[in-house]
Amino acid sequence: MxxxxxxxxxxxxxxxxxxxxxxxxxxxxxxxxxxxxxxxxxxxxxxxxxxxxxxxxxxxxxxxxxxxxxxxxxxxxxxxxxxxxxQYKIQNEQFTEEQLIEAEHPEIIYLKREKERQLEQLLSTLPEQERMILLLRYSNELSYEEISELLHISLSDVRNKLHRSKKKMRDEVRKGGDYDELSKRG
Missing domain, CATH: 1.10.1740.10 (RNA polymerase sigma factor, region 2, helix turn helix motif)
Known part of the structure; x- marks a missing residue:
């Protein structure tokens, strides 16, 4: 509908x-x-x-x-x-993929949990607005225009912050992280 x-x-x-x-x-x-x-x-x-x-x-x-x-x-x-x-204290609590998706095979859950843990660690290194832009773009699949409207920032700021945050995360991975998939993305 x-x-x-x-x-x-x-x-x-x-x-x-x-x-x-x-x-x-x-x-x-x-x-x-x-x-x-x-x-x-x-x-x-x-x-x-x-x-x-x-x-x-x-x-x-x-x-x-x-x-x-x-x-x-x-x-x-x-x-x-x-x-x-x-004034909630945002805890650095790890949450599992099962809380976000329905249960699957134990091996898949473990791999997704590990991937999520690594991604959460990388995301936590970013400033709040850059982290929010990444989440809105890739988790929620919003367009650049929608993110710009939502966060009340210019379209060029969305593009720049998205590019900058992905570069920061790639650099972090290259320094010794083990989240290889991110370093392969553009």
């Missing part, structure tokens, strides 16, 4: 249609928020709050921009506000 049609159904009073939006975005939002907070239970709570907030504010969405971008803007702003308001 077309996303704009679903939004119109929800706005027309069909509350059941909102489950389509939740199903489509709950996992990517959870992954993004989990990476922001590093606290699985907090991330779950914030995802629920975000979907409630999006439902309440759906009438404010203007179809001129991407719904996905608008949704992420609401989510990230809400999370940052909550983190500031409650």
């Amino acid at each position: 077309d996303e704009q049609a679903v939004i119109q159904d929800v706005l027309a009073g069909n509350k059941q249609a909102y489950t389509h939006i939740i199903e489509q975005y709950k996992n990517p939002l959870y992954a993004t928020i989990l990476r922001m907070t590093r606290q699985p239970h907090l991330a779950q709570d914030l995802v629920q709050e975000v979907f409630f907030k999006v439902y309440e504010q759906l009438g404010k969405y203007e179809a001129t921009g991407s719904f996905k971008s608008w949704l992420y803007r609401v989510a990230i702003n809400h999370c940052l506000d909550e983190l500031r308001k409650k």
Whole structure:
């Protein structure tokens, strides 16, 4: 079903249609928020709050921009506000791939867990905005334009920060890290 049609159904009073939006975005939002907070239970709570907030504010969405971008803007702003308001300490807690995906074979889970651990270590070396741009681009598959709109920075800043952060991570790998896949990417 077309996303704009679903939004119109929800706005027309069909509350059941909102489950389509939740199903489509709950996992990517959870992954993004989990990476922001590093606290699985907090991330779950914030995802629920975000979907409630999006439902309440759906009438404010203007179809001129991407719904996905608008949704992420609401989510990230809400999370940052909550983190500031409650002054949560972001723990450097490692979380497993099972928290992000359904269970698979033990070998695959182990390899994904190790890959995730290495990537999280590399991401933690980056400034917050560069880390957020990488996550939005590669975890959430937002376009450069959507990221620019979401973070209120210019398109050239998005490109430059993305390039710079990938270079920093490659350099870190070359210094002695063992995350070879990243050093092969452009």
